[in-house]
Amino acid sequence: MQGIHRKMVLAKESTSDDQLYLFLNEKPRKKISLLWVFIFLGLLLCFLSFAYWYSNRYTVIYFCATKINAASVCSGISNADKFDCHPDKNVSEESCLQRGCCYQVNSSSPPNKSSSLDIPYCFYPLNYDGYSISNLTFDERHIKADLRRTSPSGFPNDILNLRLLISFINDNTVRIKITNANAARFQIPIPINDGIKSLEKPYYDVAVDPETSQLTITRKATKTIIFKTKLSQLVYSDQFLQLSTYLPSSYLYGIGETSGKFLRNLNWTRTLLFNSDRAPTPNFPTYGSHPFYLSLEEDGNANGLFLFNCNAMDVILQPTPAITFRPIGGIFDFFIMLGPSPSNVVQQYTNIVGRTFMPPYWSLGFHLCRFGYGSLDKTNKTLQRNIDAGILIVGCSME
Secondary structure (H helix, E strand, O other): OHHHHHHHHHHHHHHHHHHHHHHHHHHHHHHHHHHHHHHHHHHHHHHHHHHHHHHHHHHHHHHHHHHHHHHHHHOOOOHHHOOEOOOOOOOOHHHHHHOOOEEOOOOOOOOOOOOOOOOOOEEOOOOOOOEEEEEEEEOOOEEEEEEEEOOOOOOOOEOOEEEEEEEEEEOOEEEEEEEEOOOOOOOOOOOOOOOOOOOOOOOEEEEEEOOOOEEEEEEOOOOOEEEEEEHHHOEEEOOOEEEEEEOOOOEEEEEEEEEOOOEOOOOOEEEEEOOOOOOOOEOOEEEEEEEEEEEEOOOOOEEEEEEOOOOOEEEEEEOOOEEEEEEOOOOEEEEEEOOOOHHHHHHHHHHHHOOOOOOOHHHHOEEEEEOOOOOHHHHHHHHHHHHHOOOOEEEEEEO
């Protein structure tokens, strides 16, 4: 009995030990397992939320803001004052709102119509804040500031940090240069006459408002606004740049080389600057690209602008009146010239890029040249007929 009792005790002890063992290894393990599951899921959700917020932080915020405040920041913008926020293809209400911009269908033409330019469906709201201004400093010859990207433009690889440098070249010329603050970008490796000259009585006033992000150049004598842009609406990505500025009047000349009327049409037109060798065609580029315009003001004064950028670009004219530059690379490097006469503007422009060289004396004679001779034999025969006629020819060429 004693042995049996001991077995029973042992059995009880064994049973009790087994129960205790199960209790210690299963019950606590169940609690620890659930705890780690919750911790893991919490960390995973935090990581996914952060990743989503980081990649879409601006879009989400501005998407909501645009939907809520659309009536106040979009409805008051006239058609002429609409600057394109979605110049790339496949514009839709969703893609437009994701950029923090206003969307309004223009009944005169369907969306994504590429054959002609028209009032943009997607345009910047009054409170758009693509870049913010900080570290604004002034001295006698310069204005400097940092620009920080605060919402995505919708184009790949936005440059987040930019450096704005405004230089007072001389009494009649101002330079506006916007570059990547953290890395070098392509700049034209050709020397120009951009040195700082004496400054006595400048024709202009320059103002930068960090609250509105507005950069304005005004003719001091008449208070006419020569150049006005909102830096918050600037697009500065790796392979697409866009800057718009108001014009003092609708009398605009230049932006060549292309075939067309001397006075440019500001009724929603696009000019492509991309050299090509073809017969002159309206609104189609030909042999050279000259991102320069001359503008006549309402009182007869003249001003000019030159963009020192050799990349292919679109130049948009709209009836605001306003102009938009869209190069696909490089930097923004503007020279604004205050004239005040058209001949003064041309002199100031050529003083920057260089004067036309003096041609050799022999080149002033008669040249025989045309497209379409077809063969060297026909060219020789044409040349001989001119010689036989007693015409002095100093040069002959063919295409």
